[in-house]
Amino acid sequence: MIVDVHTHTPTHRERVPDDERLVYPAWRNDRPVVTTNSWADFDAAQSGADVSIVFNIAVPDPLAMTGLPYDLETCNDRTAAFVAAAPERRIGFMGLDPRWDDLVEQVDRCQALGLVGIKLGPNYQGFDPLSDAAHALYALAAERGLPILFHQGTSPIREAPIRFAHPLTMDEIAIAHPELRVVMAHMGHPWPRETAVVVRKHPHVYADVSSLILRPWMCWEALTMAHEWGATGKLLLGSDFPIATAGETIAGLRRVNEIVEGTRLPRVPEEAIERIVHADALAALGLELPAAAR
Numbered sequence: 001m002i003v004d005v006h007t008h009t010p011t012h013r014e015r016v017p018d019d020e021r022l023v024y025p026a027w028r029n030d031r032p033v034v035t036t037n038s039w040a041d042f043d044a045a046q047s048g049a050d051v052s053i054v055f056n057i058a059v060p061d062p063l064a065m066t067g068l069p070y071d072l073e074t075c076n077d078r079t080a081a082f083v084a085a086a087p088e089r090r091i092g093f094m095g096l097d098p099r100w101d102d103l104v105e106q107v108d109r110c111q112a113l114g115l116v117g118i119k120l121g122p123n124y125q126g127f128d129p130l131s132d133a134a135h136a137l138y139a140l141a142a143e144r145g146l147p148i149l150f151h152q153g154t155s156p157i158r159e160a161p162i163r164f165a166h167p168l169t170m171d172e173i174a175i176a177h178p179e180l181r182v183v184m185a186h187m188g189h190p191w192p193r194e195t196a197v198v199v200r201k202h203p204h205v206y207a208d209v210s211s212l213i214l215r216p217w218m219c220w221e222a223l224t225m226a227h228e229w230g231a232t233g234k235l236l237l238g239s240d241f242p243i244a245t246a247g248e249t250i251a252g253l254r255r256v257n258e259i260v261e262g263t264r265l266p267r268v269p270e271e272a273i274e275r276i277v278h279a280d281a282l283a284a285l286g287l288e289l290p291a292a293a294r
C-alpha cells in the first residue's frame, strides 16, 4: 500500500474557473503550481497513492503565508468534509495553534469531526516550537495518540522565521515527549543531515520526503545521508500536493541516482527507495487504515 503523508486540502469543492485560479510560477522550476484545486483535481493528482493524509495550517492569513486561499475559521471543517466524502482514501489532520484560549475544545471538536492527527507550521504561524504553550499541546497530542506533522526547514515566506522550523528543535521535543509520534516534513530541507540524526535516535520520529524531488542534488544528498546513517526506514512518502503529485514524487525518487551517473559518488540503493515508496506510514504514526478501505 502507498500512503502519502503530506497533502494540502484542496481549496474548492467544485472545479475552479480558469480565470479564478491562483498560479505560482516561481514555486517550481519546471511548471507553474496551481493552488486553487477542486476535490476532483486532488484525486487526479493523488491517483498514485492508495491513501493520502490531508490538512491545512491554522494561520490567520493563509493566502499570504501558504499561497492557498482558505479561511482559518473553516479550514478544519473543510478538511473533515473532504475526508468524509472518500474515507477509503483520505485521512484528515487538524490545523491548530497552541496559543488558542480554547485549544482543548478545538481538539475535542476536530476529533469529533474525525480528524486523527495535527499539522503545525511554527514558522508560518509565528510560535516558538519550544514554548510552554507548544509543549502543552505536544503533551495533549501524545496523551490522545494524535501524531503531529511539522513543517520543517526553510520556506520562501519572508515573515516566517526559519529557526522555528529547524530540525534540531525536534530533538528536544522528542526528548520531552518520547511517546509523541512526529513527522518532520521535507526532511527539514536544506538540513537533511540534521533530520537524519534526529529520526535515527527517536523511535517515534519520522521524516517525509515531500518536495525533495524538485531539487535533484538536495534529494540525492538527503537520501544518501539517510542511508549512511541507517535512517531510510524512518522516511515516509509525501508529495506536498499541490506542489507535486504522488505519482511525480514516486517517479522522482526512483530517478534520484541520475544525477550521479558516471561518477564514483554512492548510489541510493533501489531497496531503500522502494522502502520509502511503500513505507507503512499508518503503523508508524499509530493510525488505522480507514474502515472504508479495509
Ligand SMILES: [Zn+2]
Pocket: 006, 008, 240
Ligand atoms: Zn506542505
